Amino acid sequence: MTMSIDERATDGQATGRHAVDAATDEEFRAILRNFLATHSPGPRPRDPAARVEWTRAWQNILYDHGYAGPSFPREVGGMDLPFSRQVIYREELARARVPGPLGTGLGIVAPTIVRYGTEEQKQNWLRPMLRGDQVWCQGYSEPDAGSDLQALRTTARREGDEYVVNGQKVWTTRGEQADVLFCLVRTGTQESRQNGITYLIIDAHAPGVTIRPLRDLTGGTAFAEVFFDDVRVPVTNRLGEENGGWALVRTSLGHERAAGAMEQAAAYRRVLSELVALARERGLTADPGVRARLSDFEIRVRLMRYNAEQVINDILARGEPGPGSSASRLLITAFEQDLHEFAVDMLGPDGIVTKPSEQAVQRGRWLAGFLSTRASTIGAGTAEIQRNTIAEQVLRLPHDPAMPPR
Ligand SMILES: Cc1cc2nc3c(=O)[nH]c(=O)nc-3n(C[C@H](O)[C@H](O)[C@H](O)COP(=O)(O)OP(=O)(O)OC[C@H]3O[C@@H](n4cnc5c(N)ncnc54)[C@H](O)[C@@H]3O)c2cc1C
Numbered sequence: 001m002t003m004s005i006d007e008r009a010t011d012g013q014a015t016g017r018h019a020v021d022a023a024t025d026e027e028f029r030a031i032l033r034n035f036l037a038t039h040s041p042g043p044r045p046r047d048p049a050a051r052v053e054w055t056r057a058w059q060n061i062l063y064d065h066g067y068a069g070p071s072f073p074r075e076v077g078g079m080d081l082p083f084s085r086q087v088i089y090r091e092e093l094a095r096a097r098v099p100g101p102l103g104t105g106l107g108i109v110a111p112t113i114v115r116y117g118t119e120e121q122k123q124n125w126l127r128p129m130l131r132g133d134q135v136w137c138q139g140y141s142e143p144d145a146g147s148d149l150q151a152l153r154t155t156a157r158r159e160g161d162e163y164v165v166n167g168q169k170v171w172t173t174r175g176e177q178a179d180v181l182f183c184l185v186r187t188g189t190q191e192s193r194q195n196g197i198t199y200l201i202i203d204a205h206a207p208g209v210t211i212r213p214l215r216d217l218t219g220g221t222a223f224a225e226v227f228f229d230d231v232r233v234p235v236t237n238r239l240g241e242e243n244g245g246w247a248l249v250r251t252s253l254g255h256e257r258a259a260g261a262m263e264q265a266a267a268y269r270r271v272l273s274e275l276v277a278l279a280r281e282r283g284l285t286a287d288p289g290v291r292a293r294l295s296d297f298e299i300r301v302r303l304m305r306y307n308a309e310q311v312i313n314d315i316l317a318r319g320e321p322g323p324g325s326s327a328s329r330l331l332i333t334a335f336e337q338d339l340h341e342f343a344v345d346m347l348g349p350d351g352i353v354t355k356p357s358e359q360a361v362q363r364g365r366w367l368a369g370f371l372s373t374r375a376s377t378i379g380a381g382t383a384e385i386q387r388n389t390i391a392e393q394v395l396r397l398p399h400d401p402a403m404p405p406r
Pocket residue numbers: 104137138139140141142143144145146147148170171172173174375376378379380381382383384385388400402403
């Protein structure tokens with residue numbers, strides 16, 4: 001699919017003007033809302049495989065109508081929206097309850113490719129990712145390299161115009177669906193730490209790649225482990241310089257921590273309203289303890305929104321989210337854990353009844369949220385690592401002696 005945004009804009013005009021042509025923010029919101037209502041993908045399928053196809057079909061629709069990639073340049077199929085419209089875009093998509101992107105590429109490696117990729121790489125990689133034709137997944141963590149990512153051991157040996165990759169990655173979100181893996185590999189010695197790391201884009205279907213799903217505590221297989229056994233990767237798939245991958249990782253990690261901040265703030269605005277409605281329905285809002293907790297969540301959900309605005313602003317001003325994205329990540333992840341924990345407590349014994357039981361409150365959604373958000377303060381860097389980043393890079397406190405020098 002190689003339509004330009006202007007052709008796609010014309011295509012999208014079956015229902016009137018395209019939102020990118022709107023004269024005011026209000027008009028932008030109205031056109032976008034109308035588009036989302038007209039093209040809504042309908043309810044989320046229960047079957048996981050059907051859900052993947054449902055999500056992919058939605059990404060196709062967004063792209064083909066010129067509504068994908070609000071922050072991406074138009075030359076690669078994005079919308080290149082100004083600040084106020086990026087905020088509206090994210091709010092409206094959360095309000096419409098449409099699916100988010102497949103894989104983790106759009107929020108992490110795509111901004112890195114926009115910043116550091118060659119023209120050819122941008123043209124080849126960004127459009128299929130934006131359209132959902134390819135699912136991109138992150139291969140950074142290894143069994144002995146998580147918080148201390150610079151300890152990674154997966155090697156890439158140069159042979160002519162190719163690298164030969166051997167090693168193992170773990171906790172690869174959506175790895176089962178991966179078409180492409182964006183990886184950090186070791187091209188220098190183990191002792192070279194961050195100076196011997198290269199950023200490599202690897203075809204997940206290449207010979208020698210084995211992907212095994214991992215079952216988590218919700219019963220799902222959101223993660224996978226990935227094994228590389230003499231996998232041949234063209235040198236043209238290297239992002240940035242050989243041994244120069246670490247400089248790019250800061251951009252990727254910043255975007256990973258910032259990713260979806262506004263969507264999550266908007267989504268949790270709705271979820272909190274639903275929790276308040278549930279408390280009312282069960283006659284619990286007269287309880288001062290319940291009221292105090294709900295008020296606290298109300299304050300925090302508003303802070304999340306302001307913080308998300310700050311993140312978008314930083315990206316537009318500096319090209320990167322910067323260390324402030326750690327504060328955003330910390331706020332959101334602590335909030336979602338606390339909220340679900342409180343909801344389960346508030347429901348008393350009913351809180352631990354889950355589907356398929358008829359007695360499950362709202363199909364057990366609060367318990368499911370309680371279980372799935374246990375991992376939130378680990379993914380994209382643990383809460384301790386986010387606190388370290390805020391302490392050192394925002395507050396300028398001394399460097400953590402337990403960590404290698406920066
Ligand atoms: C939901 C989720 C999704 C993920 N998705 C991906 C993915 O798609 N791709 C990928 O590559 N990885 C992914 N990960 C892996 C994630 O990045 C790592 O789990 C994380 O970086 C922590 O590494 P670790 O598990 O090895 O724990 P460790 O680094 O071993 O940490 C163990 C404990 O020690 C603490 N600790 C470590 N160092 C310090 C320090 N200096 N100061 C204070 N405390 C410290 C940690 O906070 C933690 O409590 C995901 C993880 C989760 C939970």
